[in-house]
Amino acid sequence: MSGSTAQKLDGTATAATIKAELRERVAALRARGIVPGLATVLVGDDPGSQWYVAGKHKDCAEVGIASIRRDLPATTTQAELESVIDELNAEPAVTGFIVQLPLPKHLDTDAILERVHPDKDADGLHPTNLGRLVLRVDRPIDTPLPCTPRGVIELVERHGLSWAGKDVVVIGRGVTVGRAIGSLLTRREYNATVTLTHTGTRDLGEHLRRADVIVAAAGVPGIVRAADVKPGAIVLDVGVSRLVDPDTGVSRIAGDVADDVATVASWISPNPGGVGPMTRALLLANVVETAERQAG
Numbered sequence: 001m002s003g004s005t006a007q008k009l010d011g012t013a014t015a016a017t018i019k020a021e022l023r024e025r026v027a028a029l030r031a032r033g034i035v036p037g038l039a040t041v042l043v044g045d046d047p048g049s050q051w052y053v054a055g056k057h058k059d060c061a062e063v064g065i066a067s068i069r070r071d072l073p074a075t076t077t078q079a080e081l082e083s084v085i086d087e088l089n090a091e092p093a094v095t096g097f098i099v100q101l102p103l104p105k106h107l108d109t110d111a112i113l114e115r116v117h118p119d120k121d122a123d124g125l126h127p128t129n130l131g132r133l134v135l136r137v138d139r140p141i142d143t144p145l146p147c148t149p150r151g152v153i154e155l156v157e158r159h160g161l162s163w164a165g166k167d168v169v170v171i172g173r174g175v176t177v178g179r180a181i182g183s184l185l186t187r188r189e190y191n192a193t194v195t196l197t198h199t200g201t202r203d204l205g206e207h208l209r210r211a212d213v214i215v216a217a218a219g220v221p222g223i224v225r226a227a228d229v230k231p232g233a234i235v236l237d238v239g240v241s242r243l244v245d246p247d248t249g250v251s252r253i254a255g256d257v258a259d260d261v262a263t264v265a266s267w268i269s270p271n272p273g274g275v276g277p278m279t280r281a282l283l284l285a286n287v288v289e290t291a292e293r294q295a296g
């Protein structure tokens, strides 16, 4: 980026480090006869979701986690999907599994997430696990946590930065990021102060301009502009939009953060190459930790 002064929060390199650590923990489990296994459930043929799911299986192979793939047609009914989930809940080779989101519109996502057994919820999105995150204020959480919020937190900490005392403004109230990140960051071990903004927020710029850290997960390209960022702020770009060039038909990823933000921020996560790879790495961490808990 021209005129960029911000340092890079390198998700690709950090995820590689986390995967190397996990490879050792998986080897230790395997030495005890325990093989962690991740299953994925994909409904429909959305190219983005197919790419993400393929990446999850590649990651598993890299660290030694066994993986099972269940791809279902877009016409799958609620009852058919629930029966696949029941099978995976009962399958001993599956330590944990995920249902790739978003699901086709005719399916009830909340009911599906609730159908996954909480002990096998590799995404940390089951109501019981999200409830534990909210309720267990003063003791460690020994259940899976949502992967993207975990990835955001680790990306910052593994670059030697602290969350303590920071004013954090999150944009977007979606289930995979916005709703959980405030519950995590306000825990004593992080001690941040969090404002969750959304489409009903009256003056987003006013919130952004006083933020020490911005976590942008709106899915609106360029919603965070340099004029709305405090000099020296840390900016995490989580939003993903796919823009198609009308002339060439070639698509590219556009994040929520405009290019000029790199001239005022102190640290910025690129997109791609920032929070996305961390989301993938922390999914593996959830599976390994679940296997370690099951092993006792």
Ligand SMILES: Nc1nc2c(c(=O)[nH]1)N[C@@H](CN(C=O)c1ccc(C(=O)N[C@@H](CCC(=O)O)C(=O)O)cc1)CN2
Residues within 6 Å of the ligand: 051, 052, 055, 098, 099, 100, 101, 102, 123, 147, 148, 176, 253, 271, 272, 273, 274, 275, 276, 277, 278, 279, 280
């Ligand atoms: N069940 C879930 N569904 C979805 C989740 C989730 O955590 N659980 N998050 C997203 C998609 N996602 C993982 O599933 C995901 C998104 C992005 C990346 C990633 O590595 N992106 C790359 C760029 C990819 C590209 O070029 O297209 C990057 O940021 O560098 C990984 C996983 C929604 N659904």
